[in-house]
Amino acid sequence: xxxxxxxxxxxxxxxxxxxxxxxxxxxxxxxxxxxxxxxxxxxxxxxxxxxxxxxxxxxxxxxxxxxxxxxxxxxxxxxxxxxxxxxxxxxxxxxxxxxxxxxxxxxxxxxxxxxxxxxxxxxxxxxxxxxxxxxxxxxxxxxxxxxxxxxxxxxxxxxxxxxxxxxxxxxxxxxxxxxxxxxxxxxxxxxxxxxxxxxxxxxxxxxxxxxxxxxxxxxxxxxxxxxxxxxxxxxxxxxxxxxxxxxxxxxxxxxxxxxxxxxxxxxxxxxxxxxxxxxxxxxxxxxxxxxxxxxxxxxx
Amino acid sequence: xxxxxxxxxxxxxxxxxxxxxxxxxxxxxxxxxxxxxxxxxxxxxxxxxxxxxxxxxxxxxxxxxxxxxxxxxxxxxxxxxxxxxxxxxxxxxxxxxxxxxxxxxxxxxxxxxxxxxxxxxxxxxxxxxxxxxxxxxxxxxxxxxxxxxxxxxxxxxxxxxxxxxxxxxxxxxxxxxxxxxxxxxxxxxxxxxxxxxxxxxxxxxxxxxxxxxxxxxxxxxxxxxxxxxxxxxxxxxxxxxxxxxxxxxxxxxxxxxxxxxxxxxxxxxxxxxxxxxxxxxxxxxxxxxxxxxxxxxxxxxxxxxxxxxxxxx
Numbered sequence: 104x105x106x107x108x109x110x111x112x113x114x115x116x117x118x119x120x121x122x123x124x125x126x127x128x129x130x131x132x133x134x135x136x137x138x139x140x141x142x143x144x145x146x147x148x149x150x151x152x153x154x155x156x157x158x159x160x161x162x163x164x165x166x167x168x169x170x171x172x173x174x175x176x177x178x179x180x181x182x183x184x185x186x187x188x189x190x191x192x193x194x195x196x197x198x199x200x201x202x203x204x205x206x207x208x209x210x211x212x213x214x215x216x217x218x219x220x221x222x223x224x225x226x227x228x229x230x231x232x233x234x235x236x237x238x239x240x241x242x243x244x245x246x247x248x249x250x251x252x253x254x255x256x257x258x259x260x261x262x263x264x265x266x267x268x269x270x271x272x273x274x275x276x277x278x279x280x281x282x283x284x285x286x287x288x289x290x291x292x293x294x295x296x297x298x299x300x301x302x303x304x305x306x307x308x309x310x311x312x313x314x315x316x317x318x319x320x321x322x323x324x325x326x327x328x329x330x331x332x333x334x335x336x337x338x339x340x341x342x343x344x345x346x347x348x349x350x351x352x353x354x355x356x357x358x359x360x361x362x363x364x365x366x367x368x369x370x371x372x373x374x375x376x377x378x379x380x381x382x383x384x385x386x387x388x389x390x391x392x393x394x395x396x397x398x399x400x401x402x403x
Numbered sequence: 404x405x406x407x408x409x410x411x412x413x414x415x416x417x418x419x420x421x422x423x424x425x426x427x428x429x430x431x432x433x434x435x436x437x438x439x440x441x442x443x444x445x446x447x448x449x450x451x452x453x454x455x456x457x458x459x460x461x462x463x464x465x466x467x468x469x470x471x472x473x474x475x476x477x478x479x480x481x482x483x484x485x486x487x488x489x490x491x492x493x494x495x496x497x498x499x500x501x502x503x504x505x506x507x508x509x510x511x512x513x514x515x516x517x518x519x520x521x522x523x524x525x526x527x528x529x530x531x532x533x534x535x536x537x538x539x540x541x542x543x544x545x546x547x548x549x550x551x552x553x554x555x556x557x558x559x560x561x562x563x564x565x566x567x568x569x570x571x572x573x574x575x576x577x578x579x580x581x582x583x584x585x586x587x588x589x590x591x592x593x594x595x596x597x598x599x600x601x602x603x604x605x606x607x608x609x610x611x612x613x614x615x616x617x618x619x620x621x622x623x624x625x626x627x628x629x630x631x632x633x634x635x636x637x638x639x640x641x642x643x644x645x646x647x648x649x650x651x652x653x654x655x656x657x658x659x660x661x662x663x664x665x666x667x668x669x670x671x672x673x674x675x676x677x678x679x680x681x682x683x684x685x686x687x688x689x690x691x692x693x694x695x696x697x698x699x700x701x702x703x704x705x706x707x708x709x710x711x712x713x714x715x716x
Binding site: 237 | 547
């Protein structure tokens with residue numbers, strides 16, 4: 104905390120007015136994003152308990168009820184209902200659950216696979232490095248959305264396939280940063296001394312390399328979850344993501360598209376959820392990067 | 404440098420083969436394309452006819468042979484015929500590419516017009532209200548889903564105030580009105596990235612010795628910024644702009660769906676549902692070529708503009 108405090112006071116000369124100061128404080132410490140994300144995780148976990156209605160079965164006699172603060176709205180449905188009478192709030196809560204689960208699992212898988220390959224490529228170099236790096240480059244030059252569409256078409260729409268797709272989207276980023284970081288360690292004195300002292304390759308990797316790259320990988324994971332949530336939402340929006348009737352934010356935006364004029368809330372709130380979640384993750388990732396690894400600090 | 408170019412060309416070749424092979428195999432593992440013509444089980448076609456079609460499409464040969472046959476025809480400029488309308492794939496794709504490229508250009512212009520000047524402004528007037536506005540704009544651009552932005556824009560500007568059309572692309576006349584909303588939805592994310600790039604590049608340059616020197620010898624404020632500063636700071640954003648343009652062409656599927664834009668992305672979506680594999684493989688080919696080609700040009704341009712950069716490998 105000492106370091107953060109120091110930059111705070113040196114940056115303080117920029118701050119003239121109080122509102123800016125408050126804004127700067129919120130920007131420097133990820134209080135709001137943390138609150139949003141914690142709330143999201145909790146609602147995701149307890150969706151079954153707090154959701155007022157069933158997210159899948161609606162009441163057809165209560166179609167397109169507006170949110171409660173509008174004239175025709177009622178307190179029964181806080182954020183209104185959709186075109187088949189399902190409670191929007193309940194669907195949002197369950198949507199949070201599935202969005203977070205999908206993003207979390209795929210980023211976890213990407214983390215493990217990508218970091219491992221990154222360390223291997225960086226450490227051993229040579230032909231192994233060449234193969235892994237070239238493969239990553241090739242994958243990055245391939246239009247992911249197109250591949251995802253074709254895969255979803257061929258193998259059918261299911262959660263497992265979606266998870267796999269997102270995991271293979273996630274891992275390349277890890278390979279890149281972790282490999283780069285491993286390379287900078289490789290020639291350092293303490294690794295050399297460890298070799299002189301007779302440590303085995305496995306021990307050097309485990310004790311000296313992995314702890315060094317773990318921060319980088321964690322930062323990358325935080326910055327990546329947002330991208331994955333966005334991609335999942337996009338795929339669901341296009342109808343190849345989370346299979347309906349399971350509620351997903353992207354799918355909800357898509358469902359409400361045709362009822363925009365009469366029932367804007369149906370598309371508006373799920374989109375807002377995606378936006379706030381990704382924004383919070385962005386803030387948190389940036390903050391984490393500055394906090395854990397000042398060398399990566401950007402001027403932004 | 405020549406070595407670098409050669410390596411990149413080989414890399415592009417491998418990427419093209421890898422991506423097309425992947426999609427080719429996948430689409431052939433999907434349901435039988437012949438089912439597109441007749442209902443399932445083959446009602447309406449005799450067994451001989453069914454076999455005959457299979458022979459015409461080359462299904463009697465092993466998959467890998469089929470792929471190499473496709474590759475051979477592709478090198479001669481023949482991507483086969485579409486299954487749904489039996490027209491040459493090249494013609495169909497070329498017909499849609501124009502609409503997509505126009506939209507990409509619109510989004511590109513909006514991204515550059517907003518991203519670069521506001522990036523400069525935000526760096527020069529650091530920690531001012533302009534800086535915060537610009538950064539908020541950038542943060543929003545990175546967190547807003549393009550499809551939602553598109554829907555909101557339609558809702559606000561087309562449905563509520565009836566100012567702009569809600570989608571579609573008029574044929575014949577060029578109407579700017581139709582381009583505004585899709586361009587904004589498509590380009591916001593890139594505008595945000597450009598803004599960030601420009602801002603951080605500019606901050607770095609403004610902090611350098613030669614800018615301080617220019618200032619101390621009495622060069623006027625904005626002249627320092629535009630002439631001495633921007634020229635050096637703009638290298639990275641400008642070269643990335645090429646890749647951004649390629650990204651718009653290959654990545655505007657969602658926006659085309661939202662705005663019912665008759666481009667490549669919609670063609671692709673339609674082909675996915677009908678499993679019109681000649682179109683799918685053709686699209687992948689075009690996408691990968693465009694994307695890798697633009698990235699290649701950007702790399703070369705980068706080395707040319709900035710002599711400090713020379714590629715080792």
